[in-house]
Amino acid sequence: MTDTSSPPPLTRQQTLARLGADPSVSVLIIGAGINGAGLFRDLALQGVDVLIVDKQDFCAGASAAPSRLIHGGLKYLETGELRLVAQSTRERNLLLRNAPHVVHPLRTAMPTHSWFGGIWPSIQRFLQRPAKIDDRGILISELGLTLYDFFGRHFRSMPRHSLTLGRKVHQSLPDMRGDVRALHTYYDAAISQAERLGYELIDDGCRTHRGAMALNHVTLTGADGEVVSFEDEEGNAFTVRPQVIVNAGGAWIDEINRTLGLETRHIGGTKGGHLIVDAPVIRDQLDGRMIYFGTPDGRICLIYPFMDHVLVGATDIRCTDPDQAVCDDDERDYMLEAVRYLFPDVTIDPEQVRYRYSGVRPLPRSEALDPGQISRDHAIVEDRIHDWPVLSLIGGKWTTFRGFAEEVADNVLVRLGRRREIDTRQLAIGGGRDYPRDAAAREAWLARVTELCDGDRGRAITLLARYGTRGEAVARHCARIAVDGISRQCPLDSLVDYREGEIDFVCRFERVEHLADVLFRRLPIALSGELDSAVIDELATLCGAALGWSGARRGSEIDQARDVAMRAHGVSLTPADSSSQENSP
Numbered sequence: 001m002t003d004t005s006s007p008p009p010l011t012r013q014q015t016l017a018r019l020g021a022d023p024s025v026s027v028l029i030i031g032a033g034i035n036g037a038g039l040f041r042d043l044a045l046q047g048v049d050v051l052i053v054d055k056q057d058f059c060a061g062a063s064a065a066p067s068r069l070i071h072g073g074l075k076y077l078e079t080g081e082l083r084l085v086a087q088s089t090r091e092r093n094l095l096l097r098n099a100p101h102v103v104h105p106l107r108t109a110m111p112t113h114s115w116f117g118g119i120w121p122s123i124q125r126f127l128q129r130p131a132k133i134d135d136r137g138i139l140i141s142e143l144g145l146t147l148y149d150f151f152g153r154h155f156r157s158m159p160r161h162s163l164t165l166g167r168k169v170h171q172s173l174p175d176m177r178g179d180v181r182a183l184h185t186y187y188d189a190a191i192s193q194a195e196r197l198g199y200e201l202i203d204d205g206c207r208t209h210r211g212a213m214a215l216n217h218v219t220l221t222g223a224d225g226e227v228v229s230f231e232d233e234e235g236n237a238f239t240v241r242p243q244v245i246v247n248a249g250g251a252w253i254d255e256i257n258r259t260l261g262l263e264t265r266h267i268g269g270t271k272g273g274h275l276i277v278d279a280p281v282i283r284d285q286l287d288g289r290m291i292y293f294g295t296p297d298g299r300i301c302l303i304y305p306f307m308d309h310v311l312v313g314a315t316d317i318r319c320t321d322p323d324q325a326v327c328d329d330d331e332r333d334y335m336l337e338a339v340r341y342l343f344p345d346v347t348i349d350p351e352q353v354r355y356r357y358s359g360v361r362p363l364p365r366s367e368a369l370d371p372g373q374i375s376r377d378h379a380i381v382e383d384r385i386h387d388w389p390v391l392s393l394i395g396g397k398w399t400t401f402r403g404f405a406e407e408v409a410d411n412v413l414v415r416l417g418r419r420r421e422i423d424t425r426q427l428a429i430g431g432g433r434d435y436p437r438d439a440a441a442r443e444a445w446l447a448r449v450t451e452l453c454d455g456d457r458g459r460a461i462t463l464l465a466r467y468g469t470r471g472e473a474v475a476r477h478c479a480r481i482a483v484d485g486i487s488r489q490c491p492l493d494s495l496v497d498y499r500e501g502e503i504d505f506v507c508r509f510e511r512v513e514h515l516a517d518v519l520f521r522r523l524p525i526a527l528s529g530e531l532d533s534a535v536i537d538e539l540a541t542l543c544g545a546a547l548g549w550s551g552a553r554r555g556s557e558i559d560q561a562r563d564v565a566m567r568a569h570g571v572s573l574t575p576a577d578s579s580s581q582e583n584s585p
């Protein structure tokens with residue numbers, strides 16, 4: 001559907017010009033996290049004129065901060081949310097097919113310490129009563145995983161669960177705590193670049209239908225019954241006249257409604273932090289699998305290999321101001337303690353934490369004392385302001401975004417008097433389109449792209465892993481552009497795995513407005529723990545060249561990116577290099 005022969009999508013300038021000439025759209029989506037982005041693509045596919053806006057970049061809120069599991073939600077069996085587990089396992093299986101470039105099977109091990117532990121508290125939780133489970137025994141885990149396999153039977157592509165007992169348990173995990181008696185192994189999935197897949201949904205939507213428009217970095221300023229008003233970062237105002245408003249603002253939903261003139265109390269968010277830790281001993285023992293384990297305080301934590309390091313998560317703490325949510329030192333220490341509990345003999349210090357991130361779950365408002373008891377299911381809540389229906393998208397999981405988008409799109413289509421034309425269940429996303437699924441197809445793709453990469457097969461493999469099949473367009477761009485006769489296939493000084501032409505491609509064709517958009521979302525540079533001052537400076541120069549930034553602009557982009565890296569992600573940076581920030585025009 002979004003092949004290169006379709007007309008190019010509207011650029012930012014064209015979008016602003018179109019809205020200036022005619023502010024009417026059928027649907028306005030406020031908030032471009034995964035819920036907004038999924039809906040945007042779905043409505044665009046049905047040919048609906050739709051505008052999506054975000055005050056930050058696309059996919060920069062909670063959707064950039066998950067545990068990165070595309071999962072059925074084993075723990076939701078405990079809270080009796082069977083419908084959610086059934087939907088989540090089905091959506092997991094669909095995403096493995098539709099986004100194979102970024103969603104991969106994840107072998108998961110669950111340690112248990114006893115045969116009978118956890119039975120009574122599990123029954124209590126299933127009955128929606130508060131109960132702490134600090135030991136999920138073999139029997140209760142076996143029951144849960146049998147149910148999990150049953151729910152995950154539709155479109156299954158991964159094996160069923162298995163159980164390992166006795167000495168074998170510690171053979172591959174010699175440093176795991178000695179009192180673990182059994183390991184259950186089952187399969188879920190993980191998404192390597194959630195931020196990128198979120199962006200690809202926006203891109204697919206824009207390419208699908210000329211009436212589908214997307215603007216990042218714009219601020220909602222008000223609504224008067226006729227129009228909804230916005231301002232861009234240069235202070236330029238513009239208005240939109242929608243028929244339906246969808247509030248996909250995640251943890252900001254009530255704040256957005258207030259700006260529209262509506263008082264609501266839909267959201268009771270909890271923040272969750274994650275760490276990317278440089279822990280080679282643990283990473284090697286994990287051998288590609290995740291360990292999903294209970295902690296002595298009754299919570300569940302996870303650890304799995306992620307881009308050469310390990311990813312550890314997550315906390316679950318009430319949060320009222322999503323703009324201030326960062327993973328603080330207490331959360332970092334809590335998660336490191338959880339890792340020490342599982343691997344008591346491995347030394348692990350705060351200095352090994354290369355990156356941290358935090359996001360606020362847009363959960364429904366609840367009086368539950370234990371945030372873990374609040375439902376992770378989704379809901380559409382309708383309010384009205386002036387003559388507009390305002391649909392707020394509450395809750396939801398990354399995993400289930402497509403199903404949620406389908407429900408909301410169907411609701412909106414009825415209001416617009418239209419019918420669904422395209423089913424998204426089997427539709428590939430972004431670089432997952434035409435993905436080479438068997439060895440022969442992969443070989444053919446790699447051979448073609450290797451040629452574009454001056455014969456460098458390793459480079460073709462990297463492009464396929466990073467961009468999926470869109471990697472071919474990246475390779476073509478790198479092969480084509482040369483500056484002063486110098487090919488832009490050369491590696492960056494600060495990041496040898498990236499090429500100059502690649503950064504140029506992302507800046508020109510992927511709706512980049514700021515340096516931070518590239519470092520933190522379009523590319524997994526920060527996430528892989530590779531961010532340092534040299535990277536920021538070199539990327540600023542390349543982005544500036546592609547986007548025509550002045551020296552002053554480049555300097556302020558560097559300052560902003562450094563601030564985000566240090567304040568929000570706990571990255572230690574050497575002092576700024578003043579020569580790269582000179583105020584030249």
Ligand SMILES: Cc1cc2nc3c(=O)[nH]c(=O)nc-3n(C[C@H](O)[C@H](O)[C@H](O)COP(=O)(O)OP(=O)(O)OC[C@H]3O[C@@H](n4cnc5c(N)ncnc54)[C@H](O)[C@@H]3O)c2cc1C
Nearest residue numbers: 031033034035055061062063066067069250272397398399
């Ligand atoms: C710690 C944590 C771990 C999680 N782990 C998983 C997991 O492993 N698997 C899984 O399936 N799910 C997971 N989730 C759940 C999932 O990530 C979220 O439910 C989902 O990302 C919510 O998406 P959203 O689009 O509703 O919200 P968001 O992604 O927060 O998007 C809301 C958007 O609205 C924008 N916005 C706010 N105010 C305005 C305004 N005034 N004008 C315009 N735009 C505005 C924000 O900038 C933001 O981009 C996790 C969530 C968290 C926080």
